[in-house]
Amino acid sequence: MKILQVCKKFPYPLKDGESIANTYISRAMHQQGCEVSLLAMNTSKHFVDIDSLPEDFDHYRQVDTVYIDNNISYLEALKHLILNKSYNVERFISSAFRQKLVQRLESETFDVIQLETAYLCPYIPVIRAHSKALIVMRAHNVEYEIWERMADNFSFGLRKWYFRHISRQLKRFEKEYIEKYDLLVTFTERDLHQYRKMGYHNGVHLSPIGLNLEHYRSALAMVPKPDHRIGFIGALDWMPNQEGLFWFMQFIWPLLATLNPEVELHIAGRNTPNEVSGLAGEKVIVHGEVPDALQYMKQFPLLIVPLCSGGGMRVKILEGMALGKLIVTTSLGAEGIQAVHGQHIIIADEPEDFAQAIHHYLDHPAELKKIGEAARQFVETHFDNKLIAVQLLEIYREEVIKHGLVDAHT
Numbered sequence: 074m075k076i077l078q079v080c081k082k083f084p085y086p087l088k089d090g091e092s093i094a095n096t097y098i099s100r101a102m103h104q105q106g107c108e109v110s111l112l113a114m115n116t117s118k119h120f121v122d123i124d125s126l127p128e129d130f131d132h133y134r135q136v137d138t139v140y141i142d143n144n145i146s147y148l149e150a151l152k153h154l155i156l157n158k159s160y161n162v163e164r165f166i167s168s169a170f171r172q173k174l175v176q177r178l179e180s181e182t183f184d185v186i187q188l189e190t191a192y193l194c195p196y197i198p199v200i201r202a203h204s205k206a207l208i209v210m211r212a213h214n215v216e217y218e219i220w221e222r223m224a225d226n227f228s229f230g231l232r233k234w235y236f237r238h239i240s241r242q243l244k245r246f247e248k249e250y251i252e253k254y255d256l257l258v259t260f261t262e263r264d265l266h267q268y269r270k271m272g273y274h275n276g277v278h279l280s281p282i283g284l285n286l287e288h289y290r291s292a293l294a295m296v297p298k299p300d301h302r303i304g305f306i307g308a309l310d311w312m313p314n315q316e317g318l319f320w321f322m323q324f325i326w327p328l329l330a331t332l333n334p335e336v337e338l339h340i341a342g343r344n345t346p347n348e349v350s351g352l353a354g355e356k357v358i359v360h361g362e363v364p365d366a367l368q369y370m371k372q373f374p375l376l377i378v379p380l381c382s383g384g385g386m387r388v389k390i391l392e393g394m395a396l397g398k399l400i401v402t403t404s405l406g407a408e409g410i411q412a413v414h415g416q417h418i419i420i421a422d423e424p425e426d427f428a429q430a431i432h433h434y435l436d437h438p439a440e441l442k443k444i445g446e447a448a449r450q451f452v453e454t455h456f457d458n459k460l461i462a463v464q465l466l467e468i469y470r471e472e473v474i475k476h477g478l479v480d481a482h483t
Contacts (some may be wrong), residue, residue: 077183081165081192083121086345087306090388094282095189101462103132110134114141137220140169159242165192171199178203185469191216194250207473210254214384215267217244222382256472260386261409267399282386283458289395301335301435304373309349310457313383323381328428343379378402394448399441401430417451
């Protein structure tokens with residue numbers, strides 16, 4: 074089977090959920106005998122020097138990129154606000170990218186075009202005009218819901234209004250394209266349900282994010298002895314991560330510091346803004362971007378994922394669990410993973426409960442280790458990338474045959 078994966082940012086380095094999800098599924102498909110090519114935007118916000126990619130980043134048959142300046146312009150944002158057009162979407166619409174897409178489709182025949190996120194749906198008419206391939210939209214999130222949830226966290230004010238406005242625009246955008254792709258792939262049951270509520274009726278497949286478990290097995294290691302350090306890591310240019318971290322620092326950290334004066338918080342993340350760097354103190358260490366996320370995560374017996382908004386599935390939770398770490402998160406953070414509270418993960422939505430959970434497990438390392446081991450086994454059972462790819466490819470083959478797009482041998 075020949076697959077063209079289309080991404081709105083280059084899927085490397087593996088320091089955020091989107092890059093991990095896109096790289097791991099394409100690599101697993103390659104391992105199953107597929108020819109996978111990549112067409113990616115190489116954005117100003119997440120620019121990657123293609124010539125510096127590691128040698129083992131070799132699973133794509135062909136890689137094409139187009140530079141996109143997606144830096145936020147407040148003037149452009151204001152213009153789109155006045156015109157009632159989604160600036161979030163418009164930043165990923167490019168004539169140069171469209172031309173490159175046409176070139177790829179005219180030079181080669183594909184069985185499947187896999188669009189990573191709804192932001193690439195505006196290119197569907199181009200694909201239809203130049204290819205008979207099955208068009209798959211792999212929804213990493215329900216995009217409008219992220220902004221809706223952030224708006225709900227404000228009782229009033231300009232931010233609430235603006236986030237609500239963005240949410241309505243994105244919902245209108247997602248509904249506009251909802252019947253234009255052939256197959257919808259979602260990471261979570263909840264996202265699938267939300268798309269159904271918006272009116273989606275075509276083919277659908279639930280396919281969670283998978284991990285290359287061998288990669289995590291080789292990195293397995295508990296800290297040499299119990300200590301009182303806890304870790305946070307996440308892309309800090311993603312607003313839900315910033316929001317959750319500030320919530321933790323405002324409402325949970327003071328309680329935790331009182332319960333356990335020895336506790337030490339370490340914060341790491343790509344594109345760390347000045348507001349987060351300003352949180353640093355005697356017991357709060359801000360690392361910024363770290364060279365190796367897994368080596369960083371291995372240092373801590375306990376990792377926090379304090380999310381108040383967002384969508385889809387949190388890869389950093391899966392990675393932490395795969396490393397045998399105890400994860401303390403919110404109900405929203407654990408959404409879509411189906412881990413059991415107290416058995417594989419700790420879920421706490423109130424600041425007092427969150428602080429008490431961290432304090433308790435730092436003081437009871439045997440319990441902490443037991444849950445961490447159960448978490449590792451849970452991920453190995455449910456999130457093996459190879460098995461997930463096999464199941465997804467079988468759906469692709471069925472859909473390709475059903476639509477009569479190519480011969481059944483693909």
